Amino acid sequence: MAIQDFTAGQILTAAQMDSLQANDYNWTVSTKTASYTLVAADKGTRVVMNAAGATTITVDDSLFSAGDTLFIQNIGAGTCTITAGTATVTTAGSLALGTWAGGTLYFTSASAAIFFSGGGTSYGTATGGSSSSITVGGINYTLLTFTSTGTLTVTKAGLFDVLVIGGGGSGGGHTSASNYRSGGGAGGVQQSTVYIDADTTITIGAGGTSNNSGVSSTVGSLITGVGGGFGAFLSSQHSPGGSGGSGGGGGNNVSGRAGSAFQGNAGGLGSGSDVAGGGGGGFGSAGGNRSGTTGGAAGNGTDVSSFISGSTLYKAGGGAGSGLTNGSAGSQGGVAVNTNGGVNTGSGGGGSHSYTNGGSGIVYVRFKV
Numbered sequence: 001m002a003i004q005d006f007t008a009g010q011i012l013t014a015a016q017m018d019s020l021q022a023n024d025y026n027w028t029v030s031t032k033t034a035s036y037t038l039v040a041a042d043k044g045t046r047v048v049m050n051a052a053g054a055t056t057i058t059v060d061d062s063l064f065s066a067g068d069t070l071f072i073q074n075i076g077a078g079t080c081t082i083t084a085g086t087a088t089v090t091t092a093g094s095l096a097l098g099t100w101a102g103g104t105l106y107f108t109s110a111s112a113a114i115f116f117s118g119g120g121t122s123y124g125t126a127t128g129g130s131s132s133s134i135t136v137g138g139i140n141y142t143l144l145t146f147t148s149t150g151t152l153t154v155t156k157a158g159l160f161d162v163l164v165i166g167g168g169g170s171g172g173g174h175t176s177a178s179n180y181r182s183g184g185g186a187g188g189v190q191q192s193t194v195y196i197d198a199d200t201t202i203t204i205g206a207g208g209t210s211n212n213s214g215v216s217s218t219v220g221s222l223i224t225g226v227g228g229g230f231g232a233f234l235s236s237q238h239s240p241g242g243s244g245g246s247g248g249g250g251g252n253n254v255s256g257r258a259g260s261a262f263q264g265n266a267g268g269l270g271s272g273s274d275v276a277g278g279g280g281g282g283f284g285s286a287g288g289n290r291s292g293t294t295g296g297a298a299g300n301g302t303d304v305s306s307f308i309s310g311s312t313l314y315k316a317g318g319g320a321g322s323g324l325t326n327g328s329a330g331s332q333g334g335v336a337v338n339t340n341g342g343v344n345t346g347s348g349g350g351g352s353h354s355y356t357n358g359g360s361g362i363v364y365v366r367f368k369v
Contacts, residue, residue: 027044027046030047031049032047032048032051033076036057037057037085043064043068043069043070045071049073049075049080054078054079055078055079055080056081059085059105059113061085061110061111062086062111063110065107066110067107068106071104074097074098074101074102076099079097080096080097081197082097088112089105089114089115090112090114091114091115094157094195094197096197098122098124098158099158102118103116103118123160123368124154124158124196125142125154126156126160128150128152129150129202131144141161141366143308143365144364145363146362147204147343147344147360149203150201150202152196152200158196158367160365160367161191162192162194163190163191163304163363164218164219164223165188166188166216166217167205167215167346167358168214168280168316168346168349168358168359168360168361169187169212169214169231169358170208170213170214170349171184171230171231171280171337171348171356171358172211172231172352180271180277180295180324181231182232182268182280182295182296182351183287183295183337183350183351184214184229184231184356184358185229185264185348186264186301186316186317187226187346187359188216188224188226189316191307194219194223196219200220201220202219203216203217205218206361208227208230208349208358210355214227214358219363225263225363227361228348230358231278231348265284265286265287265318267280267318268288268299269289269290275323279299279334280298280319280349281318283302284302288321295323295325297320298327298334298335298348299317299334300318300333301334302314302316302333314345315362317330317345317348319335319339319349320336320337321351322337333345334347335348335349337351338352338353340357340358343360345360347359
């Protein structure tokens with residue numbers, strides 16, 4: 001109920017008293033179906049947006065006083081964004097309200113307000129990439145898979161689970177048949193739940209070629225899976241690091257570096273005399289050290305089936321190091337010597353005399369349905 005004015009000595013009717021009591025327990029509700037600008041009469045009430053498309057609720061100054069409050073909630077399918085008109089609106093959360101989101105707008109002065117979120121943010125909806133329906137842990141999701149750069153088109157703002165894998169680094173290569181090379185490192189892996197309220201570019205990182213690191217995969221500026229480091233290709237060289245799972249060391253008994261924290265593992269130790277190269281690091285484990293003239297084993301990848309459902313599927317494995325006896329690719333996403341990393345696997349290339357390529361990255365986005 002909107003604020004009423006009473007005069008000294010006025011006797012209130014039963015209806016007026018009932019209205020005052022009712023508003024303590026059940027605020028007056030005004031439902032809007034299109035963008036709306038608040039008015040002074042909204043003080044102490046509940047403003048409810050119910051629209052299929054995107055809307056705004058605009059807040060102007062000189063309508064409310066310090067201490068005034070009102071509640072705003074969204075029950076429609078479209079995102080409702082609380083928008084500062086001539087007033088200032090601040091919040092520790094988001095002003096974009098998805099379905100079933102809402103909170104209290106509290107005025108600290110006639111021209112400034114703070115929005116306090118009154119509940120958890122729900123999952124959003126979006127389109128893009130290739131779409132499929134999955135069930136993980138008894139929960140139904142829509143899964144969007146991006147194998148090339150594209151746009152995540154947000155139809156309702158909210159939370160999205162994201163798994164990002166960068167491009168793998170190339171396997172170390174050299175034209176001399178007497179030299180043995182290290183495996184490339186896997187692309188970095190990042191998994192997170194993020195709030196997305198606008199169309200967002202999904203970038204798929206390319207795999208590294210000709211002794212180069214892989215390229216990062218990104219979800220806008222929100223999350224990045226960095227590219228994997230390349231494997232060593234000369235006795236005085238080793239992976240440059242600074243990337244996901246770096247390639248194995250190939251010179252002066254130096255190991256590849258792990259790169260970005262929590263996104264990969266170090267490459268294995270190689271030989272300074274070119275008798276064997278180290279294995280490239282994978283997201284699941286570090287690359288193996290060379291042992292005598294045997295190349296280091298490829299680092300393990302990570303099983304993404306827990307995110308996308310289905311049977312076991314490894315991504316982001318390292319490349320095996322070459323030697324008089326080649327290192328093992330293993331059975332968990334590693335890449336064999338003289339083999340390119342698979343497309344959209346984020347795996348490093350195997351050590352080679354001919355410059356193997358790292359695998360391109362991939363991005364998965366899912367939301368509850």
